[in-house]
Amino acid sequence: MAREWRERMVEELQLKEYVFDLPMSKITSFRVGGPADLVVEAATHEELATVIEYCRREEIPWLLVARGTNLLVRDGGIRGVVVRLGRGFQEIKVWENNLLAGAGVALSRLAEAAAVAGLSGLEFASGIPGSVGGAVFMNAGAYGGEIGQLITGASLYQPGAGFIRRTREELGFAYRRSRLQDEGEILLDAQFLLIPGEEAEIRAKMAELNRRRKEKQPLEFPSAGSIFKRPPGAFAGRLIEAAGLKGVRIGDAQVAEKHAGFIINRGQATAREILSLINRVKEEVYQKSGILLETEVRVVGEEKEE
Ligand SMILES: Cc1cc2nc3c(=O)[nH]c(=O)nc-3n(C[C@H](O)[C@H](O)[C@H](O)COP(=O)(O)OP(=O)(O)OC[C@H]3O[C@@H](n4cnc5c(N)ncnc54)[C@H](O)[C@@H]3O)c2cc1C
Numbered sequence: 001m002a003r004e005w006r007e008r009m010v011e012e013l014q015l016k017e018y019v020f021d022l023p024m025s026k027i028t029s030f031r032v033g034g035p036a037d038l039v040v041e042a043a044t045h046e047e048l049a050t051v052i053e054y055c056r057r058e059e060i061p062w063l064l065v066a067r068g069t070n071l072l073v074r075d076g077g078i079r080g081v082v083v084r085l086g087r088g089f090q091e092i093k094v095w096e097n098n099l100l101a102g103a104g105v106a107l108s109r110l111a112e113a114a115a116v117a118g119l120s121g122l123e124f125a126s127g128i129p130g131s132v133g134g135a136v137f138m139n140a141g142a143y144g145g146e147i148g149q150l151i152t153g154a155s156l157y158q159p160g161a162g163f164i165r166r167t168r169e170e171l172g173f174a175y176r177r178s179r180l181q182d183e184g185e186i187l188l189d190a191q192f193l194l195i196p197g198e199e200a201e202i203r204a205k206m207a208e209l210n211r212r213r214k215e216k217q218p219l220e221f222p223s224a225g226s227i228f229k230r231p232p233g234a235f236a237g238r239l240i241e242a243a244g245l246k247g248v249r250i251g252d253a254q255v256a257e258k259h260a261g262f263i264i265n266r267g268q269a270t271a272r273e274i275l276s277l278i279n280r281v282k283e284e285v286y287q288k289s290g291i292l293l294e295t296e297v298r299v300v301g302e303e304k305e306e
Contacts, residue, residue, distance in 0.1 A: 005060060006038045009081075013054055017041035017086060024073035024082075024301065027065060029129060031222040032271045033073025034304060036082040039065075044088040045157065045188055052159050052186070055081055063300060064186055066104065066131040070138055070224055074271045076302035085133065089188070094119070098152075099192045103133030107140070111206060120197030121150050123205040127213045129225075133187045137180045138296075139173045143209055148173030154190040158183070176229055176296055218256040221264035227278060228261065228293040236293055237261030240281055243288040250277045275299070 010018055018040045024033030042048035055062040061080030065071065089104030094117045101110050111126030124145030128135065139148045151168050158164050164185075172179035180187060213219070228236040240246065240260040247257045252269035255277065256262040263277055282293050 003037060005058065009038065009054060009058070009060070013050060015040055015051075017043065022082075024065075024068075024071075024077055027082075027084075028068035028071050028073055028224070029222055030068075030072055030224045030269075030274070031265050032075070032269055032274065033071075033301060034075045034077030036078040037080060039082040039084060041084045041086040042088075043086040045163065047088075048083070048085070048186065048188075049157055049162070051081070051083055052157065056159055064133070066134040067106065067129060069129045070134060070297055072224060072271055072274060072297050072299045074275075074299070074301040075304035078301045085131075089133075091189070097194050097196060099194060100189055101132045101192070102189045103131060103136075103187045105132045107131065107135055114192075114194055115199055115202045115206065118197060118199050118202070119194035120202050120205075121145070121194040122192070123202055123209060126206040127210045132190055136171070136187050136190055137178055139176055139178050141176075143212075146173070146175075148178065150192045150194065152191050152193045155188040156180075157186040157188060159185075163188070216259055218258040218262055218264050221256070221266065223256070223262050223264045224297045226261045227263045227295060227297050228281075229296045231291050231293060234289075234291060235261070236285075239285045239289050239291060239293070243281075243284045245281055245284060248277070248280070250274075250280070253277045255281065271299075271301075272304070 006020060020038055021035040022039045023035050025031045040051055042051055062083055064083045085104040089102040091102045092105055092113045093100040099114055107125040107128045107130055111122045114122045124143045128140050128142060130140060135147045139146055153165060153167050156164050156166060230236060237260040245255050246260045248255045251273035252266040253273040254264050254266050256264045263274055286292050
């Protein structure tokens with residue numbers, strides 16, 4: 001695709017915060033992925049709507065990338081626009097037992113704000129490295145908690161239609177799923193209902209969960225967290241270990257020694273290596289256990305032409 005559209009878009013929309021050819025390895029926790037044609041940061045809800053509607057009209061593909069902790073971007077990068085959320089998506093408001101958070105708020109900051117307000121329920125989320133938007137999209141969860149359980153409603157932008165509100169029921173939460181995955185709607189902010197608690201107890205619980213995380217997870221290497229969803233009645237990590245795959249490597253991609261449910265980047269891994277390793281794990285686990293693993297991580301972008 002000829003790429004003069006980029007200059008035209010920047011000029012017509014008078015964009016201020018943008019980058020051409022940004023390697024996606026710089027904005028994803030896996031530290032892999034080729035360049036994105038154009039990365040645009042939307043500072044406000046209106047700017048976001050303008051960018052999305054421009055892309056729709058001009059038939060330019062777009063992808064929202066938040067903290068990039070659940071994404072595996074292929075080595076050829078991303079054609080079209082990567083949209084990021086700027087300062088207008090960072091607000092946190094607390095009243096009574098409610099908390100409202102902008103889509104760009106980091107989950108660690110959200111959990112901290114709840115602790116300060118003496119509100120319990122979000123302790124499980126304090127160590128998940130994503131944002132509110134990514135967490136709602138994925139219905140992120142850990143240690144028995146899930147983000148969708150705490151949400152009462154949300155504001156979204158529906159491409160082609162405008163700003164809307166949805167209730168929890170309408171957001172269609174299920175294990176690592178939400179309606180956002182099907183509809184292309186963008187979360188602007190979400191409202192949480194928590195329960196009153198003691199700040200010290202909330203902090204102690206967060207510290208304990210984060211200690212367990214550090215002990216069990218290979219946080220010293222780039223990754224995207226658990227690479228596979230939990231199959232019904234089983235644990236992906238245990239199946240992978242039972243198939244003898246712990247520590248197996250393809251290039252710089254490795255099934256983590258510390259936790260077989262993680263694939264880590266030992267330094268210079270490519271998306272191709274990581275994807276080959278994912279396929280090998282899927283095949284061998286299937287042969288050994290009859291269970292077909294499904295990736296939790298979202299694979300996006302183009303393959304690199306050789
Ligand atoms: C070390 C490590 C540990 C992890 N532990 C956990 C864990 O315990 N539990 C868990 O569930 N996950 C875990 N994860 C995965 C990841 O952090 C979560 O899935 C997180 O919710 C992703 O948020 P993000 O902001 O990084 O989203 P991104 O990776 O940027 O995006 C993920 C998807 O969400 C979409 N998206 C992002 N923001 C919006 C928005 N505002 N509106 C619409 N769509 C949006 C994107 O388009 C993309 O498709 C872990 C990851 C790492 C690296």
